[in-house]
Amino acid sequence: MFDIPILHMILHMGWEGYAISTLLVLLSIVSLAILLQKWTALNSRRQADDAFLLIFAKTRSFHELPVAVSRTRGAGIRSIAEAALMEEENFPPDDPAGRSETLRGDLVQEACERAVEEERIDMERRLSWLVVAAGTGPFLGLLGTVWGIMDAFFQIGQQASAGLNVVAPGIAQALLTTLAGLLVAIPAAAGHQFLSGAARRHEGEYFVFASKIASLYRRDFLSTGGR
Secondary structure, eight states, X not given: OTTSHHHHHHHTOOHHHHHHHHHHHHHHHHHHHXXXXXXXXXXXXXXHHHHHXXXXXXXXXXXXHHHHHHTOOSSTHHHHHHHHHHHHHTSOSSOTTOOOHHHHHHHXXXXXXXXXHHHHHHHHTTHHHHHHHHHXXXXXXXXXXXXXXXXXXXXXXXXXXXXXXXXXXXHHHHHHHHHHHHHHHHHHHHHHHHHHHHHHXXXXXXXXXXXXXXXXXXHHHHHHTOO
8 A cells, every 4th residue: 555656755744744734635625615615506596596587587567576586585686676675665655855766766776786796795705715725725835845845955964865765755745745735726716716707797697687677666667657
């Protein structure tokens, strides 16, 4: 079993190699957990959005919006529609201030845009950890590299020999930690780009939907001649 080179190097690393490797393993576990959780959440969000839009396609007025909300579940687009309905419910039945349909429409649109921002914050939550892993992994690997090379030169000085049996262990440890750092950083960086891009696409779709809801409300207000 010990003839496997990489396993032999791991078993014969110094304490500093184990310390750096432990940090890299922890970073890798955190990164993978976040990647899986966010990917699952975005996939569920997409399914919920598609289900809501399928029902919303049949909506012809703002007052039909509660039907679509009540028949679906989940965050995303449904949350934006729900925010618009809640804002509309807060309007007083009698309007002594004489609010115009423009002001009411602006309030509904602002409520939708706030909901979009809340959804964006939720989608981007914990993604910064992937940036930390992508940025820290190579530096931890570099630290192991420098330490391993320093140890190799120290052994040369101690044993007054530059033979492979003296230099190789330190160099091998240096290269191993470098490899480990890259194996942590590359998936984290790629995952962050993928998830950030997906979050931006969702955000763009949500802003378009928020505009549709505001337009739907304004058309409904005009068609009824105010409330």
